[in-house]
Amino acid sequence: MAIIYGVFSASNLVSPSVVTVIGPQVSMFLSGILYSGYIAMFIHPFTWSFYTASVLVGVAAAVLWTAQGNVLAINSSDSTIGRNSGIFWSLLQFSLFFGNLYIYCAWHGHVHITDHDRRTVFISLTVISLVGCFLFFLIRKPDPDSSSRSEVTESLLQTESTDGSTDSSSPPGLCSQALDAFVKACKISVTKEMLLLSVSIGYTGLELTFYSGVYGTCIGAMTHFGSDAKSLIGISGICIGIGEIIGGGVFGLLNKNNRFGRNPVVLLGLITHFVAFFLIFLNIASDAPLAPEGGTDLKAFITPSVGVALLCSFLLGLGDSCFNTQLLSIVGFMFRDNSAPAFAVFKFIQSIMAAVAFFYSNYLLLHWQLLILVIVGFLGSVSFFAAETVAESKKRDSDYDSI
Template sequence: MDPERKKLLNIIILGFGFMFMFTAFQTCGNIEQTVIKSFNSTEFHGSGYTSMAIIYGVFSASNLIAPSVVTVIGPQVSMFVSGLLYSAYIAVFINPFTWSFYTASVLVGIAAAVLWTAQGNVLTINSTDSTIGRNSGIFWSLMQFSLFFGNLYIYCAWHGHVHITDKDRRTVFISLTVISLVGCFLFFLIRKPDPESSSRSEVTESLLQTDSNDASILSASHSSLCSKALDAFIKACKMFVTKEMLLLSVSIGYSGLELTFYSGVYGTCIGAMTSFGTDAKSLIGISGICIGIGEILGGGVFGMLNKNHRFGRNPVVLLGLITHFVAFFLIFLNIASDAPIAPERGTDLEAFISPSVGVALLCSFLLGLGDSCFNTQLLSIIGFVFHDNSAPAFAVFKFIQSITAALAFYYSNYLLLHWQLLILIVVGFLGTISFFAAEWRAESIRRDSDYGSI
């Protein structure tokens, strides 16, 4: 097979694997707080927000050792084992206990760090400078189909249900567990790219195989596994304090905050609005579908626009910021301030306009569209700037993103909606400015590289 076609096929398989896994996991995250509120047991005292805070907190810390794991066992096995732990977390909801719920939260936090570091490595070694934007868009669009399929299932399963019964819960989570396992096994279909065309440098290609001779990661081809792991850890720490990563850290942090909002908080808010009638719970699924449509549209369009950096990344990020600001303003007008922390029966309060399902779902679409603007461009710029050190770079990216997500899930237990929106607005504005600065540095690097090759 033509080397370029093989690499494109690898990206597509990677996208489908994540689509199946996150059809299960993102749907789980979207509904778990609502499910827990409806869980009729005096022995269970878990919180969906607290669980997600644990996941992202452990995720952030584990990102510092994730490159070591990927270096030692390779990205394919890393993604498969991580996927099994994701499936175990989802399966906990079939018959949940507080201890198993929070234990699984810790394990999936570790798995997430390894999974996303391996994903970034596979994406980069199957891309070149001219295809990294396209491939980022393809991967992101395929993965975000997970929001469409999973939430469509939730809408059909829960339509007209005011209360989620134990049978409803078990049926949904058994199905989601099976779907997640399908995604795990798809990772074994990814093939190694040809060595002579896999990347600009042998450094990134080396992380695909344990016996690499990459001098910047391994001291020698026969060095011990402990030495490999230590060197990868040191490289990740050094990557964290580079000028480019420090500039990107604010926009990465914003992506973590808004990830928390659209994936966990906003769906809970919609489900808590008694003004939306008996379909409020099932509207969580429709909201997720609208988020997914925005993600898919944005990933496809902006990934293609970014091909060969013809238009640059800054206009796309600016569009994402404007889109999010419009969504935040409409949410502020439409959703009651106590909706994120309302009890199982919901909230009878109203915001500044008569609550509208149409406006709520429009905001879901805008949240997904804006999120795709930020994430496709972050994947693209990190894959470009840190092409020769992709695994530690993506580990640092996920470290920053996950620690801010953990913080956001923690304060979501306590803060009213308008305070959460204010935090998103301030950090989003600062993150966009810092991204502009990082993009100008990246463009300078690209121009210098083009000049040097003439």
């Protein structure tokens, strides 16, 4: 995970150039192939292939997320970007539900996972992922003459020579486009809008690490949950997935016409997370993240409850969907003309903070990790509200110009 997120962070610096030069669909396909290779590696894992695949999938992740953000932006209008972001996030999080449910049902009660068990799972996942890669080519391409055409098309048009011919295939043209995308990403990273959003984006990176890595470990380390403590990690993942799916679907529908704005959804996400953090503080022992393999016998402030633990998993997923759907929406809206560089900056900030959280989670007790999340979450929400004010002002100016 450290290798993946480290390479992921660095690769976001060049991913806009890759997407600009080869286009978003090809970028998604090639990145997906690398993801499939990473999954297939688990069929017969070796040390060298494991670490090599981790490096490659880190590069693929940066290109894939940048290209997906670009496709989401160019296939949405101002009135549909919120809805489409919600639908995208919901579909993405179905993996948490079905993946964990399958593993729980297939491996429940297994003391030892055999080679046959492992191969069956990863062969299935490899085939499914390869099918998904080829489905990328079925995504529609927007009319290049429409107002929502991508910056990729625009950059190609700008390479036309004085006699009207296009020189986009020449090496100087490609280098120019790649350099232009990199420069745009650097400029976007220091704009007022992105600086305001960076705190919120950074918070999603911190809590991504918490719900995907730390919290499941904490549940599995609680000996008071009995012999099924380890299997509860899978159930926790299912509950997180349900929260993500419900959140993405509901908030996508609420944002169909952007009637209520993004601020109420982010505020709901903040409240949801604060409730989850408080319950986790009461329910889970403070040394759970650092407990040895045998687990911890300590209690927090209440008798450890499996129901409360799984409720917190659901709330973590629901709150995460609140933040991510609205961030995808506002970034796609505010940086429509430069969506690939903008989403690269988005994932760069998020992955850097996720890597930081993976580092400190190995050393800090649970209550200190929760305190960091509370402080950064509050600051991130306030900064998002400020960014939304700027976005609304931009939308009013755009509507006035169109009139």
